[in-house]
Amino acid sequence: MALHKPEPSNDAGGDMNYLVSMPRKVATIYLPTTVFLIVLLFPFYWMTITAFKPNEELLSQDGNPFWVQSPTLAHIKKLLFDTSYPEWLWNTVLVSVSATFLSLVCSVLAAYAIERLRFRSSRFIGMGIFLAYLVPPSILFIPLATMIYKLELFDTRLALILTYPTFLIPFCTWLLMGYFKSIPFELEECALIDGASRLQILTKIILPLAVPGMISAGIFAFTLSWNEFIYALTFISSSEMKTVPVGVITELIEGDVYHWGALMAGALLGSLPVAILYSFFVEYYVSGMTGAVKE
């Protein structure tokens, strides 16, 4: 099956660099870009360096702080063997994968219905989906917490798997609607004439063509669930059920002595999975993000 890659952006965009002299280019383009890059990436560099620094180096005021003299794995070892970190990782993976899968299934069906079946009031429902995307979790977490408690889901992974779709479904549906819109109607009409049912059209024609859109939506949904904080903080209380962001913030900070090495190692390990996944699917991710905004 041919996998469509989103087209790489063309470089044409208003570029008349050849009219600009080299020293001027350095001052107005290269220098500011480098400064932006350094500022945007420095926290990650600092996180990584700290994660491998032995405590003596962290606490000493002299020496070059930007480099590690004798790198150590002590912080990572402490994290993996003396804390519940592996369990948090497992919870995060489990919750993110399930919530993403659930949301994708719901969104594909909904987007197809809104964009292609054009049932009565489908435009109205499409608008509703967009409005749902604008509802921020910080407004919903209190009533959701009372509901979760009543449903006896408090402190379970299911509470997160069921609530994450509230921000994933609107986003994915909106994104997939844009993708479905770009698939020509004629393909469906041909299939209808050949006697295919609507379900066959969806699974055999539309879905294969919408694979790039589904990858974009899936990657985006996975990162959003991996990064989710306020629901996981509110609905989970026991340590072995926590997700990585919440676990690191609530359990690794103890008293007044901050174990900076372990904290930064926790932040680094928690960031790596999404960063690696992102690095494989940059184009999909960017097209998902910009596609959702451009509509």
Place this chain on the structure above:
Amino acid sequence: MSLSRLLENRNFLGFLFMLPAAALLLVFLTYPLGLGTWLGFTDAKIGRAGVWVGLENYIYLFGDQVARLSLFNTVFYTAVATTVKFALGLWLALLLNKNLPFKSFIRAVILLPYIVPTALSALAFWWIYDTQFSIVSWGLVRLGLIDHYIDFLGDPWLARASVIVANIWRGIPFVAICLLAGLQTISPSYYEAAVLDGATPWQMFRYITLPLLTPIIAVVMTFSILFTFTDFQLIYVLTRGGPLNATHLMATLSFQRAIPGGALGEGAALATAMVPFLLAAILFSYFGLQRRAWQQ
């Protein structure tokens, strides 16, 4: 009507396909939205269903110094952070739109602050802002600009500035990449024509780039304002609202009152109080910019 006929009916099929998404959203989004508004009018506490108290929560919050401060903080935080994010994001987008070496690599790397969990990158900022070991203070002392370490998160105004910087750092990539996508849709022939007419770079930016970019700016800024106004993670990790409630946003204060504090009704009222401001911000940025696009 037989089942197979029914399955070809687009209204029935549409209903069937919408069912899973609609069920999840109605139960976990629409219903809690209503429930939250209702809770704001009750005196619900954790473990005790509340009774209707009318506007009591809102009257109490209106007289509450901390709640009023949190409203000021939220507006200040949103106004400063979104303005700077827009300015720097637009600048970065314009830079990335030039023919740079390693262009796609740079573009990919720049999004990292947006990809990584905010709670975890906020932790890195917390370490950068540390009172004793801050690398920023270290650098400034070495350069001879200051003689003692800065207490970034200890002083009210410094703390506000510090959390705003962290928020800007996180938000620039989103603004820049979205605006870059907009820039790439502008046809280069406009610029060629402008150059032939002797237009300066500033004129080209002002009369070609900006007007054609306005619709996308409207959408990006609407999202940016929305997410900044309701921000929670950064504040929770960096300051928990301190020092002296100087960085408490409405979202963090409503969490503090409702979950550790147990006053669900009060927290829900605070959260609901954000809605009119959000609507106003969305309408303002969306229609304000849309109208300008239409006028030009």
